[in-house]
Amino acid sequence: MSALAQLADDALLTRPVDEVSAAYLPYRDFLHRFMRAGRPVVVTDVAPGWPALHKWTPAYFREQFGDRIVPVGYAEQKPFRQFIDEMLASAPGKPCPYMYRLFIHQDLPEVLPDLSPQSLHGFPRRLASPWMPHGWRRPDGFLKLLIGGPGSSFPIMHYDANGVHATVTEIYGDKEFVLIRPEDTPYVYARQDQPNKSLVFDPLRPDLTRFPLMAKVTPYRAVLKPGSMVFIPRGWWHTARPLTPSISIGMNIIDRSNWRSFVSETFLSGLKGARASGMAKAMIKASFYLAMGSCMSGMEWLEEESPRMARALSFPGRISPVSAEWAPDPATITIDPRSQHVG
Ligand SMILES: O=C(O)CCC(=O)C(=O)O
Ligand SMILES: [Fe+2]
Known part of the structure; x- marks a missing residue:
């Protein structure tokens, strides 16, 4: 053909x-x-x-x-x-x-x-x-x-x-x-x-x-x-x-x-056959990051719905930037070389 x-x-x-x-x-x-x-x-x-x-x-x-x-x-x-x-x-x-x-x-x-x-x-x-x-x-x-x-x-x-x-x-x-x-x-x-x-x-x-x-x-x-x-x-x-x-x-x-998929695939996958203590640790970590995700959602909501207040507070944009406007210039950021995922 x-x-x-x-x-x-x-x-x-x-x-x-x-x-x-x-x-x-x-x-x-x-x-x-x-x-x-x-x-x-x-x-x-x-x-x-x-x-x-x-x-x-x-x-x-x-x-x-x-x-x-x-x-x-x-x-x-x-x-x-x-x-x-x-x-x-x-x-x-x-x-x-x-x-x-x-x-x-x-x-x-x-x-x-x-x-x-x-x-x-x-x-x-x-x-x-x-x-x-x-x-x-x-x-x-x-x-x-x-x-x-x-x-x-x-x-x-x-x-x-x-x-x-x-x-x-x-x-x-x-x-x-x-x-x-x-x-x-x-x-x-x-x-x-x-x-x-x-x-x-x-x-x-x-x-x-x-x-x-x-x-x-x-x-x-x-x-x-x-x-x-x-x-x-x-x-x-x-x-x-x-x-x-x-x-x-x-x-x-x-x-x-x-976020939920990220947390569960990162912390809760591959636990088959793990010990109870390993499973408990993974559950605690996952719960911690899920709670953190809720905090980030709040800050992102503020940046999106009330940008002036978010700017005045400044920390929402630093902790969870929603767009380039809130984030450092990509050319100036530093990257941890150990963080490479598998794609
Ligand atoms: O080559 C492409 O455009 C696809 C790249 C891709 O899917 C990846 O890197 O995970
Ligand atoms: Fe891909």
């Missing part, structure tokens, strides 16, 4: 993800209609002021950072020049590796000003709070660089661990996303040892003799163009495949809409 016929087929086999321009989706509406409703959306023109949209090309990274050894996957790193050359030569029969483990604050901080000012819809909310549990405070929202060429793809269909929401913003090129609702989880063949990862590699063309239940799944699809962001709510399965050489960034969000 030709690449074009395959794209037409993909569009027929799937439902489209809603798409709204940021200009017509005030932040408050985004929070209510999508983040709190657990519904995915593509937001177009999400950060029109970013220099990255004009600057970032494969040639830019090759020229500026060609000698830098950069992480590509968990166990793979190479000079940026070599990676970009492989990516530009990538094609369906000979795919390049897919870059998905480069954390910008740690590995390429020079490009942070290109992502400023912070995009409102991608703001990481509670991840920026100093009250986050140790190792989880990430005011950058675990900002990652994602690069691949045609034929390559994100290595695994998954949902992001620890109950986090995810966003991916396309900077250069086009990338196809496939999303599957949490309700379809019984049909996606989740791995026993890592239940957020699926055994199915290509959700649009699964091997139905091996994975017959996949026939019951309703996949959603979106093609991101430069300047568009896909919001992937917690628990939604997803994978991505570049249609052209593609550069994007990924971030995560924790908010009151997924």
